[in-house]
Amino acid sequence: MLIVADVHGEAEALWRLDRRVPLLILGDLINMIDYRTNDGIVKDITGPDFVDTYVALRAAGRWQESQAMWERFRRSHDPAELRARFTERVIAQYEEVCAALEGLEAYVTYGNVDRPDLLRSMLPAGARFVDGEVVEIEGWKVGFAGGGLMSLNTPGEVDDDTMRTKLDALAGVDVLCTHVAPALPSLAGDVISGRAKGSAVVLEHLLSAQPPLHFFGDVHQPQATQWRIGSTVSRNVGYFRATGRGVSLPARHAAPAAGG
Numbered sequence: 001m002l003i004v005a006d007v008h009g010e011a012e013a014l015w016r017l018d019r020r021v022p023l024l025i026l027g028d029l030i031n032m033i034d035y036r037t038n039d040g041i042v043k044d045i046t047g048p049d050f051v052d053t054y055v056a057l058r059a060a061g062r063w064q065e066s067q068a069m070w071e072r073f074r075r076s077h078d079p080a081e082l083r084a085r086f087t088e089r090v091i092a093q094y095e096e097v098c099a100a101l102e103g104l105e106a107y108v109t110y111g112n113v114d115r116p117d118l119l120r121s122m123l124p125a126g127a128r129f130v131d132g133e134v135v136e137i138e139g140w141k142v143g144f145a146g147g148g149l150m151s152l153n154t155p156g157e158v159d160d161d162t163m164r165t166k167l168d169a170l171a172g173v174d175v176l177c178t179h180v181a182p183a184l185p186s187l188a189g190d191v192i193s194g195r196a197k198g199s200a201v202v203l204e205h206l207l208s209a210q211p212p213l214h215f216f217g218d219v220h221q222p223q224a225t226q227w228r229i230g231s232t233v234s235r236n237v238g239y240f241r242a243t244g245r246g247v248s249l250p251a252r253h254a255a256p257a258a259g260g
Contacts, residue, residue, distance in 0.1 A: 001138055003237045004246035005179065005217020006111070008034065009093045013244035014100035021248075022137050023104050026217045026237065027111025027146055027156070027179035029119060030093040034241065035059070035193070035220070041089045045082075046073060061194055067152075090115055094122045101127045107135060111179040111218060112148020114156040132166040134173055139252025143170030143211070145178045148218065149199060160201045167205040175249070176211040178202055179218050182234055186224040193221075206232045215247065 001022040007014065009031035017023065031040040035055055043051040050073065057066035074082065101108075106127035110116045120129040128135070130144040145166040147158030158166075163180075170176060180199040181188040188198025197219055206214055206229045214232050220239040227234050237247045 001140075001249050001251075002246045003177070003215050003249060004240040005215075005237045006220060006239045006241060007097060008113075008241035009040070009097065010241040010244065011096040011100045013240065014097065016244065017246075019104055021105075023101070023106045023246075024137075024142070024177060024215075025106065025108045026177050026215065027109055027148070028113050028217065029097050029108070029111075030090055030113055030115075031241065032113050036242070041086065041093070044089055045085050058195075059193060087115075087118075090118065091122075094119060098122050098124055098127070107137065107142070107144065109144045109146030109177065109179065110156050111146070112151070112154060112156045114146075116146070116155060132169055134170060138249075140175050140249070141173045142175045142177060143173035145170060145176070145202075148179055149197060160199075163199060163201045164205075167201065167209075170211075171209050173211050174213065174252075176206070176209075176214045176232075178214070178216045181216050181219050181222075181236065182206055182214070182229065184227060184229070184234075187216075187222060187227050187234060187236060188219060189223050190219050191221050191223055203229070206230070206234060213249070 001024055003024040005026035006028045008028055033040040033042045038051050038055050054066050054069055102124045104126060107130050108127055109130050110119055123129055131146040134141055134143045148156050150157045150159055180202055182203035183198030183200040188196045210231050214234040215237050217237055219236055222236050225236045
């Protein structure tokens with residue numbers, strides 16, 4: 001199987017993947033803002049000047065100012081019209097990404113920028129939306145817990161209690177897949193933005209349940225891509241929009257290397 005995360009609208013790279021193996025996507029299929037170029041849905045709606053300033057504030061760690069800037073923009077527009085404009089562009093990106101999944105055996109969970117209900121409804125035949133459940137894939141028992149950390153109250157964010165309930169249902173898996181990183185500085189810290197994006201609940205689960213393998217995304221430029229947490233090998237599968245690559249895990253009848 002091949003495991004990717006943070007597709008962020010990069011449908012062309014999905015088309016180039018090996019279509020003979022199962023594909024696991026660990027969330028964030030649409031691109032709100034590419035912080036390397038500032039391109040994305042937010043730029044399409046707000047314009048380049050707004051998004052350039054917004055990104056600069058976030059890069060400087062001025063989170064409250066960036067949030068206040070967004071709130072001013074939101075309040076200056078009709079809420080229904082603004083939602084409709086975002087939804088139109090989200091649907092367009094999901095259409096492109098989901099077209100690239102046609103004919104694949106794919107398992108898709110969601111991240112913080114996703115619209116879970118919309119994503120679920122738009123996946124093609126053969127692609128399965130997975131969240132809080134265990135699926136056997138190539139001999140591996142794989143558990144999925146989608147969703148991002150609470151920040152802006154977007155549909156793709158989940159609170160700690162919800163995440164804990166999902167993870168409790170996944171005890172005993174061989175492979176745990178989440179969108180969010182565990183709350184370890186080396187795995188959760190982004191070296192570009194300086195921001196830490198890690199879940200204490202995911203870390204607690206890894207320490208108690210100790211699945212052999214844990215894969216995640218969300219952190220685009222991590223300090224470290226892999227860490228051992230007790231007996232669990234926890235690995236960031238990478239920023240797919242930038243790399244076009246994922247992490248391969250051989251079928252269970254072959255001996256896997258630790259962490260893929």
